[in-house]
Amino acid sequence: MSYCYGLRILLISILISMLAADYPYCGNDCSTNPCSCCIYDTSGLIELSLDVNCQEPNRSRIIEPGINSNDDSYLIYQIDSCLTKLPENICEFPKIKSIVIKENKITEVPNLSCLSELVYLDLSYNKITTLKTGIFDSLTKLSVIRLQYNEIKTIEAGVFHMNLNSIKKVDLNNNKLTKLDVWSFFNITHKFCRFNVSYNQINQLINEKGRKIQTQTNDVHGPGFVDFRHNHLQIWIIEVMKSLGFPTARKLGYFLLWGFDFRDNPWICDCVLYDIMSIVKNFKTLISRNYFQVYCSEPRVELFFDMELEEFVCNVTERCPPGCLCQDQPAFKRFFIDCQNSGLNELPVHLPRRKNLHLNFNNNSINRLDNRKYLKSVEHLDLSDNNITFISPQSIDNLNSLDYLNLNNNSIEYLPENIQKLRLSKLDIDNNVFICNCSNVWMSKWLKSKEFIKDGSNITCTVENNRDIVIQDMNIDILDCRPIIISKIIIIPIIVSLVIVIIIIVICIYLRYELLTIYYLKFKFRRHVLDEFKYDVYISCDEERDEDRIWIQENILQLFDNLGLKCYISFRDGMGGEITVDKNITTIHNSRIVLVLASDTYITNSKNMIEFNEIYHQTISNKNRELILIKRGLFQSSKIKNGYIRSLFRLKLYLYSNDENLTKKMIKSMNLKFLNL
Incomplete structure (x- = not known):
């Protein structure tokens, strides 16, 4: 001014x-x-x-x-x-x-x-x-x-x-x-x-x-x-x-x-x-x-x-709560909102967007002082004669412009400790139902040191046995607030144990697929076995990639034909008009051995990964079934998104396609006891 x-x-x-x-x-x-x-x-x-x-x-x-x-x-x-x-x-x-x-x-x-x-x-x-x-x-x-x-x-x-x-x-x-x-x-x-x-x-x-x-x-x-x-x-x-x-x-x-x-x-x-x-x-x-x-x-x-200068005011209706008067009063440098006797059950969610708010919510049925965005602009807040039982600490943090606060005649049992940070010219908290215990001993020193608190020396609280005392007289001896001392001998092992448990949990989450694979391999279950399998070997590969198909024909199919094994591979044995995915899954169930040629395109093909999930669950945990995984090409196992196939690569449970002894290792993995190789 x-x-x-x-x-x-x-x-x-x-x-x-x-x-x-x-x-x-x-x-x-x-x-x-x-x-x-x-x-x-x-x-x-x-x-x-x-x-x-x-x-x-x-x-x-x-x-x-x-x-x-x-x-x-x-x-x-x-x-x-x-x-x-x-x-x-x-x-x-x-x-x-x-x-x-x-x-x-x-x-x-x-x-x-x-x-x-x-x-x-x-x-x-x-x-x-x-x-x-x-x-x-x-x-x-x-x-x-x-x-x-x-x-x-x-x-x-x-x-x-x-x-x-x-x-x-x-x-x-x-x-x-x-x-x-x-x-x-x-x-x-x-x-x-x-x-x-x-x-x-x-x-x-x-x-x-x-x-x-x-x-x-x-x-x-x-x-x-x-x-x-x-x-x-x-x-x-x-x-x-x-x-x-x-x-x-x-x-x-x-x-x-x-x-x-x-x-x-x-x-x-x-x-x-x-x-x-x-x-x-x-x-x-x-x-x-x-x-x-x-x-x-x-x-x-x-x-x-x-007209007096005080009479030049503006009544505002936008965002003004029902039953309230919202008025810009420049002579007093304030925006006044009068909701006295308006039947409010809670603080309004929205108020007119103004600075220098003076809020009168006296004589309503408000039971909580919850946080609101407009609280940061509030200078004067009257919540007397309500039913307030709870004050949100966040609301106190937001009241950083507050000068006057009236909480008289409510049902408040506890004040948030951060109320001490408010820089007020006047505070009225009389006629409440404060309960004194070891958690709010701070109120005694606070009431003694703040002159702006109305009747601070006469405010009382209830302690055990429903006895009332003056809050300023409260101390740790009256409340029997003895600190609990925990020995370091007990604390250290507890902390170490918690750290170990957390580490184990993290490892289990990170390596959950690997742990599952190890478990299956260690404790293979004997499931119900068909009297005889329709096929000896089911071959899974990226059938859309010519290089993989040629490699299978030159290195796998000729070998298995020489060994007298009955093989099924979709691009050769599938029939026109069949639903490929359903046919392949049925064939996996009817094959004793499943051979997977994993190339860089195979591991990124969503259809192949659906098929592999079925292969994994049908073979890895069954003593009567075998899975042979052959890696073809250069790719890192960390780049594989499918957890099941990634675990096999991380555990080195695969063969290299360029291995000179690939044939012998495959035959060994297939456990063909009837072959003399």
């Missing part, structure tokens, strides 16, 4: 220095009555006659005067007629200085830049709807524009531009404007009498091009008087002021000589106005102007300057 205070003092000082300054006059000859002489003296002008045919109201013409001098200046005066357009040949008379065509049916203002001598323009009481850019270009002598009582809804950007060097008065009152660009009058670079937009429907002031007031240059704005009376303005133009570059002391000082009449608008006097009012409220005691008599329509009908 130091900035606002300094700004207020500066503005008041500037205002006092300006009180003696002259208010804008219409011209040098208006020394007695400011702005009372804005009627142009036409006594020396020659009136031009018009040829008007109401059958063609848009085709009127100026009649050439009989006697014409180069020094003659003209006026047009045509009222209460049927014209819908200005005369067609108006640009043929560039020395026209005054145009009064009112109470007609004119629908638009044409480009008048050809009339460089024009001083006075009155097109009031017509049917004009739009003022288009450029209509007043080059009219450096134009002093008065009267367009009141038309149907103007739109003023395009640049209509009132900075080159209108002589403008004194603009009347746009009693039209149908709903918004107005503030540069319509800020573009006036000299003192002027009045810019009148009263009796319109203006509900919004805009800065369409986002231009800023430049105080570092020689740009001058006004001053003058702008009349906004009897419009629909409700909300103060804070955003427009920001877009103009406000508020700075230098820029605000520019407008102390301006006049703005905002009376008779339905102003909402809420917190949006607080910053402005905190600066200008004292102006009324220093300067008296009738246009300061601005009334608010909400929250009640009252003079703007009669």
